[in-house]
Amino acid sequence: MTEPGAFVRRVIVTRVLENYIGGAWVRSSGSTLLDVKNPATGEVLAQVPLSTAGDVDAAVKAARAAFPGWRATPAVARARYLFKLRELLDAHREEIAAICTSEHGKTLSESRNDFGRGIENVEHAAGIPSLLMGQSLEDVAHGIDCQAIRQPLGVFAAVTPFNFPPMVPLWFLPYAIATGNTFVLKPSEQVPLTQRRIFELIHTLDLPAGVLNLVNGGKDVVNGLSTHPDVAGISFVGSSSVAHHVYKTGAEHGKRVQALGGAKNFIIVLPDADRERAIANVAESIYGCSGQRCLAGSIVVGVGEAYEWVREALHAAAKNIVLGDGSKPGVTMGPVVSAAAKDRILSMIEKGLQEGAKLTLDGRGATVEGCPGGNWLGPSIFEEVTPDMTIATEEIFGPVACLMRAANLDEAIALANRSRYGNAASVYTTSGKAARQFHNQIEAGMVGVNIGVAAPMAFFPFGGQKASLYGDLKAHGSAGVDFYTERKIVITRWF
Known part of the structure; x- marks a missing residue:
């Protein structure tokens, strides 16, 4: 082999x-x-x-x-x-x-x-x-x-x-x-x-x-x-x-x-979600391929009491990511594709700070030993993100998560449907009733229920809605x- x-x-x-x-x-x-x-x-x-x-x-x-x-x-x-x-x-x-x-x-x-x-x-x-x-x-x-x-x-x-x-x-x-x-x-x-x-x-x-x-x-x-x-x-x-x-x-x-x-994909986590599986899945959705995929999770909405444990667990998962050359064993996240892409993502992070979001995990200073010429960005997490911020409305296309709160599923769906994009959206829940409401009302072309990357198989169509x-x-x-x-x-x- x-x-x-x-x-x-x-x-x-x-x-x-x-x-x-x-x-x-x-x-x-x-x-x-x-x-x-x-x-x-x-x-x-x-x-x-x-x-x-x-x-x-x-x-x-x-x-x-x-x-x-x-x-x-x-x-x-x-x-x-x-x-x-x-x-x-x-x-x-x-x-x-x-x-x-x-x-x-x-x-x-x-x-x-x-x-x-x-x-x-x-x-x-x-x-x-x-x-x-x-x-x-x-x-x-x-x-x-x-x-x-x-x-x-x-x-x-x-x-x-x-x-x-x-x-x-x-x-x-x-x-x-x-x-x-x-x-x-x-x-x-x-x-x-x-x-x-x-x-x-x-x-x-x-x-x-x-x-x-x-x-x-x-x-x-x-x-x-x-x-x-x-x-x-x-x-x-x-x-x-x-x-x-x-x-x-x-x-x-x-x-x-x-x-x-493009996309601005929302992931909604309800209080009844399977915590361990949900967070592992959400983190992979956000940080897989360094966030450079059109189905990547971008905004995580914690509903009700779920927000606090989602926040804590996502930080822990992000800190366990191993950044490095993707050809090397043990690496779980590689660089972004170019210096220009890195600069664009950095400018979006700076915009988020200027507009009042709180950067609680900062990946801007990431380095990898032996690879000084790489386009390195570590996992980042924004909190206190509001719907009118640039980081909440525009595609970042990098390893950056934005956390938002919602009181209930109706409010979470309304937050997601405000977006001009409608590529993908996911919900984490053990409630069939909530899942049905979500996929019935969400304005996205590809919908995941306990799935963080809602990528259709080859025999189903692939594509979003709206912009x-x-x-x-x-x-x-x-x-x-x-x-x-x-x-x-x-x-x-x-x-």
């Missing part, structure tokens, strides 16, 4: 990454290069180009040229490519998890879970012959039959975030090609190495050239994909401000758009199949 972390050395080579277009690796025409750094050590792993509109056009043209032949490929044959991809990815789990940790900073355990969720989407999409089935009814009128069939639309694109390098692209890629479309991926320029390796594996599948393409870059690539006349639809995951931009721009250019945005989702269709599951297909109604009469 391969030792954990053994593959990290593989990516410690400074090189300029290439795009994957038309079945081949090609150099970007962009002249600007960004360093890809290990956030725990500051070491430069590679350089990623900021590709141009010309690179986007080349990728879209390759995808467009491949579409007729790929669309005509039977669904069962397309599914067999996904069976092969699933086996390839599974065989390289440890390697890709280690690459993820090296460029993102999360622990190896978190990287394995990240990648595992991605593989589950490949598994689910491999069932496309069943998922694509339509509906039919004979004799809708005398001698007239009607059927609804699903058809692919053409070229689709996805713009994915830094926080889940292996997983989020696999929310989209398998469903897009399984349904008969062709695809262009723009991974985050902060963490491009994981997808580089995945596409190296994809290359060995001998897919028809142009079915899958990858273009590295920044906002110019995002705008190029959002406006290109031959792109039928685009998926996005990231901040709400950029999600709104992609949604608006793509829609104005006649595209289907699913744009998953957490721009568009009508969510990611993966049945929603993914709906997004990538057009329903056509055929009404038939034979004389």
